[in-house]
Amino acid sequence: MHFFNYENGELKAEGVRVADLAREYGTPLYVYSAATLRRHFKAYDSAFAGLDHMTCYSVKANSNLSVLRLLAEMGAGMDIVSGGELYRALAAGVDPGRIVYSGVGKRPEEIRAALEAGILMFNVESMQELERIGEIASELGTTARISLRINPDVDPRTHPYISTGMKTNKFGLDMDASLAAYQRAKDLPGVEPVGIDCHIGSQLTSVEPFLEALDKILAFHDKLCDMGINIQYLDLGGGLGITYNEEEPPHPAEFGQALTERLGGLPLRLILEPGRSIAGNAGILVTEVVYTKDTPSKHFVIVDAAMNDLIRPSLYGSYHRIAEVVPAGREDLTVDVVGPICESGDFLARDRALPRVESGELLACFSAGAYGFSMSSNYNTRPRACELLVDGENVTVARRRETYDDLIAAER
Numbered sequence: 001m002h003f004f005n006y007e008n009g010e011l012k013a014e015g016v017r018v019a020d021l022a023r024e025y026g027t028p029l030y031v032y033s034a035a036t037l038r039r040h041f042k043a044y045d046s047a048f049a050g051l052d053h054m055t056c057y058s059v060k061a062n063s064n065l066s067v068l069r070l071l072a073e074m075g076a077g078m079d080i081v082s083g084g085e086l087y088r089a090l091a092a093g094v095d096p097g098r099i100v101y102s103g104v105g106k107r108p109e110e111i112r113a114a115l116e117a118g119i120l121m122f123n124v125e126s127m128q129e130l131e132r133i134g135e136i137a138s139e140l141g142t143t144a145r146i147s148l149r150i151n152p153d154v155d156p157r158t159h160p161y162i163s164t165g166m167k168t169n170k171f172g173l174d175m176d177a178s179l180a181a182y183q184r185a186k187d188l189p190g191v192e193p194v195g196i197d198c199h200i201g202s203q204l205t206s207v208e209p210f211l212e213a214l215d216k217i218l219a220f221h222d223k224l225c226d227m228g229i230n231i232q233y234l235d236l237g238g239g240l241g242i243t244y245n246e247e248e249p250p251h252p253a254e255f256g257q258a259l260t261e262r263l264g265g266l267p268l269r270l271i272l273e274p275g276r277s278i279a280g281n282a283g284i285l286v287t288e289v290v291y292t293k294d295t296p297s298k299h300f301v302i303v304d305a306a307m308n309d310l311i312r313p314s315l316y317g318s319y320h321r322i323a324e325v326v327p328a329g330r331e332d333l334t335v336d337v338v339g340p341i342c343e344s345g346d347f348l349a350r351d352r353a354l355p356r357v358e359s360g361e362l363l364a365c366f367s368a369g370a371y372g373f374s375m376s377s378n379y380n381t382r383p384r385a386c387e388l389l390v391d392g393e394n395v396t397v398a399r400r401r402e403t404y405d406d407l408i409a410a411e412r
């Protein structure tokens with residue numbers, strides 16, 4: 001997190017004082033660091049320099065156009081999971097030939113749009129989806145490049161909601177079903193199998209589960225070769241974890257080396273779909289203390305950011321480091337940092353040691369660049385936060401704060 005630093009007693013985002021940003025743009029406020037995004041993308045991408053590969057940033061982690069544009073300019077492809085994300089990626093100028101499309105519920109109009117855009121491939125997650133893509137591609141007089149998403153039944157040892165490669169998960173096809181699906185794909189007009197795909201989960205803090213999955217995929221690849229199906233792409237998904245608190249995830253270089261050892265020499269182009277490891281620690285959420293409230297059992301710090309802005313603590317019980325933007329040097333208290341939403345599940349931190357803060361002071365919630373704004377909502381009719389992209393001394397309003405008019409504009 002070297003681009004969010006304390007200097008002269010206050011937090012800066014690259015060359016800009018966070019307190020100044022809060023004053024000018026209001027709170028809650030997302031602040032992203034362009035230098036951090038670049039550094040993370042470079043670290044990830046260069047970890048695979050020894051392999052023929054393509055890094056397709058996972059749009060859902062942080063889908064702001066300014067972020068997508070910055071990454072696309074660095075050569076990133078994109079992994080999308082909806083027609084909306086396709087629309088965004090194209091609007092950001094991403095080369096369609098570098099877009100892969102994952103997800104269990106692709107609707108016909110979404111499939112059609114992706115075919116018309118000429119994306120690189122679909123990661124297909126069911127037999128019915130395979131048939132549907134074949135039908136639509138045939139109607140359009142084209143052929144859809146596809147991978148089947150294999151569910152390798154590997155435990156990624158992460159939160160159950162973000163484990164995706166176990167046999168009880170809705171994602172992908174098991175090994176046997178996948179073989180049948182490749183067989184079908186081989187004969188089906190309108191589709192051409194070009195790859196194998198898997199994505200076993202998110203916030204993985206060790207390379208072991210990736211390697212376990214890879215071994216299964218490579219064994220599966222041998223079977224495909226035996227069936228006379230020659231593919232070109234091996235998509236291993238995303239999922240590399242980041243440090244929120246005390247996790248010690250592998251550095252991308254370690255991950256890259258482990259994969260390079262196993263994949264070097266294979267005539268396959270590797271696709272990676274990192275999201276969190278690029279954007280997570282490139283963003284903070286800045287919030288102002290509205291009130292403090294002491295009860296016989298708790299000290300509450302009531303802030304103006306809530307679960308609609310950052311749902312991870314409420315949804316997964318996740319930890320986000322929270323610190324004062326301008327440390328006042330008061331003694332620590334054990335507090336709950338809560339938002340204004342009418343749910344007891346609305347908190348950013350529970351039983352957290354934090355210096356005593358006062359109304360009007362600013363807090364920064366770190367590691368909020370991925371699955372922060374992109375999971376935000378308007379619950380309690382709260383306008384979504386402003387997003388800023390800081391690059392050195394330059395500040396871009398990547399998304400202006402929503403207005404009350406925005407909130408009712410689509411209603412009657």
Ligand SMILES: *Cc1c(COP(=O)(O)O)cnc(C)c1O
Nearest residue numbers: 058102202238239273274275276
């Ligand atoms: C969410 C997702 C990713 C990105 O996962 P991260 O943990 O953010 O790296 C990649 N691929 C697919 C299919 C996903 O659903």
